[in-house]
Amino acid sequence: MTLDNKYGVPTVALHTHVFEKVVESVNRVHGMPRAPRAFVPQPVMGKTAAQLRAYIDGKDPLSGRPVMQEVIEGLTQPIDDSGVVNEKFAHAATPRLVDADSEENLQQLFLEKNWTDKLPIVMPTEKRVQEMLAHTSHKPDEVVGHMRSTHFREYWEYTVEKVAVNAVMAGARPEYFPVILALASTGVTARGSTSSSAAAMVVVNGPIRNEIKMNSGTGAMGPFNHANATIGRAYGLLSQNGQGSSVPGVTYMGSQGNNYAYNNVTFAENEERSPWTPFHVEQGFKASDSTVSVFTGCRSTAFTLGVREHFWREHVRSMLRGLDAHSQPTFLLDPITARQFIDRGSFDTKEKLIEWAYENSLMAAKEYWDYQLIQNYIYPRATFGEEPYASKLKAAPDEMIHMFKAEEIHVVVVGGETNGYWRIMDCNYQKTVSVDAWR
């Protein structure tokens, strides 16, 4: 679209057919609803040259017209923009209230409008929203942030009151509100549209954990604590509503979906039982600060029990090798396991464990560069000269290269010491923000 509108070059965009609604929606919000496009069948990935040529020789699966006829016409036929000026470009401002109705009917309405996570919600009445708002010093109409479902979509805006509405819907108690506002202030969506079906992960640190009785011990990542459960749910609801929507096929393209997204793996770090520096202190905050840290891209988890005396190195290497090379590993360690890592590897700081993990997650260059996600997102950056990828690209095919960057590996301590189980979560750390700023 940039090439066509800004540089004056007539352009046709080709897409796979499953993105029809996405393309239509994106063109509309960018003010070019008639931008020429044509569709070929999904998938392109993995097809042979002959199969791809058949796509091109064939018909657009949506219009039924020859693909190349649509392409040629898109470059040479005048664009019929009659009526475009009359299209409703400016959205009506989102009304503050929903038409009054019975709770039963409103539950159904919220469900049909895709404003929920398909579970029943608490109705956001004026009274409940006011109670939520009473737990922050910020004014209801203050803009908290902006979100979008993916990089090529438009940003939507939300206020303190909008965050409160979604917090009520999630069943959160008013005393949790500063944490939820802090999450909203990150501008990081928990409802990314990525076809990889990613979820978010939330780690809370500092005094707020105990003030609102969050769980960092037994069952911390499970459905056993009200604050953990509803803060994570509120973050998800705020994300999908704050960014306009999260609708499969339109603003959500996760092929398989992700159960983590129900409450976005929300828990507190077990600072009291951890032998190491709390996560938020590593990010530059004081131990007495209350913070929330957001990770995205959560898809896969590797796990094992304990850190074995003889082959722990091999076991951990295997866990790391099991991740996609485009991952960013975060170690989620029960306190038992954290101390075992100190005993086995002398990792008396998180940084030493991270450095070991970095040095021991290696892969042959030819295998690394063949990963589809590496091809999509790292290879272009390597050819553009970005380090360390450009240097990796110079490696001989059988040379062992690092799978990850050291700064993209993280460690968080969580669990109740019922045993030494631990996990490596594939997720991307985004940022840590103050909760205190939203009290």
Next chain:
Amino acid sequence: MADSTNATQSMSVLNPVGYPPKITPKALAPRLDSLDGKTVYLVDPRFDDSGLFLRQLQSWFADNMPTVKTKFIEMNNVYTKDDPVTWEKIKADGDAAIVGVGH
């Protein structure tokens, strides 16, 4: 009975949806009269074997519209980033563009 009463009683609630950006209509470039003798850039966003696809598109032009000159070009970075260097080159050297296959 109490639940039934509450479920049917009319209530007023707030809308949870955020505020959309204002959308401004944008003009598209004038289309060409014909592609004969023109240079068409085939722009590879480097996503999911898109380059292989565009090579086949290039061969389609060679087979069916040999008077059209096609130039294959890869974006300079991942498709998520704007690429003014490539756009300027296409504007300077080309007459039209086909981008694909991406999201």
